[in-house]
Amino acid sequence: MSLRLNDTLSGRPKTVRSAPGRPVALYVCGPTVYAAAHVGHARTYLEFDLVRRTLEADGHRVRHVMNITDIEDKLELRARDLGMTWRSLARSEERSFVRDMDALGILRPNFQPRASDFVPEIIRVARRLERTGRVYRQGDDWMYRPPARPPGRNFPTGASLAAHAVLEPDHPLPVSAADRGEFMIWRRQEAPHPSWPSPWGRGGPGWHLECYAMAQKYLGLPVDVHGGGRDLIFPHHYAENEIALALDRRPFSRLFVHLEFVLQNGRKMAKSTGNLVSIEQAIRDGSARGLRWYLMARPYTEPVDWDGADYRRAVEEFESLRGTFGGWLAAGAGGRLGSRPVRALVEGVGRDLIANLRSDRAVARIRDFAHRLAGDPSGRVARGERGAARSAVADLERRTGLSLL
């Protein structure tokens, strides 16, 4: 039995595999660091943290890479409003992001490269794309036009405006380059915009090339698992995949995993609309470990409707559950229970996670276990079993990232 996850490209569950003798190559798209991370980010990185923990518990080594996007228009705009340079704002938001991830018990990736440190590598990718003959200039932008591909063999190519134009014949709209699935690989620009010298003049790279360059450098392509939130499917992951198909004739990843959104008031949480609860705010209103518990209570394949009251209930529930575990393992408690039930719990949780990362089932299982313990007046671990029970709980914490004691 090995970890199975839903693959977006094929629409079916697929088993995670690595090349023989190699660690599992996990590439996760990190945030654009222009504003505080919100609960939606927490969910995404938490879920890939569980992917990693589950693979490791299953005996695999994992090499985990997450990029930090620090070249982006919004970063410049906000920095200008705050009277900072884009670079100092990016560094400061990156530090906050790392602090939030640490608080949630998310293991740090093995590599966390920044786009701005990867410009020479990105330029090399752009030059290789240019050699395909599919790059053209449009004003200050150099665009890549992917070849047409048979339907069903790739991510959707957006086509949103074209489709809307068909749906609403009164308001026909022009079909843009993006609608045709084209994307910018280099933009000529000067300071105060971030800019670097390149064969196309001073300027900055398009978004998607960084991930190709980083994945290639740290992991080799194709990677084994690639993912992020659903919003990255188009255009970002589509574009990365087009680059890999053009340059290597192979997809970017063997398996693409995308999480459903965190919603608030029925709408997607997003930095750009301000419809969000920051991780920092959520932790202030509850606790970091409670937030982890709350988010794990739903499978990654279903949306989460953020609800402050539900969240606070989950925080309280988790605190009482920790009390139950603590009392059960207390020194000198002198109960009659063995360590076998908790070992069975750990095995059950392992089965839940390895079958498409069903953290919701794992949460239900842990909750039921704690209820049974709490309802048993002699529910304390026997003196000679304490060490075994403690190490089983430590194993459970390692697998789930939950701090139970």
Add this chain to the structure above:
RNA sequence: GCCGAGGUGGCAGAAUGGUUAAUGCGACGGACUGCAGAUCCGUUUCCUGGGGGUUCGAUUCCCUCCCUCGGCUCCA
């Protein structure tokens, strides 16, 4: 249009192919009460969107249709 997630009693919401389809809220009846509330006890015969298929057996797996919600140039 494309992608995705849903559709289970009056409402919310469980159920990893196997008793009588959890549980909570509400409603109703009773106890208690001068009356009401709170609390406790009990009742709630009625529910798996439609149609096919696989199976001894389907809420669960497959196909199809309908409906609701979200997303689709920035994004986790």
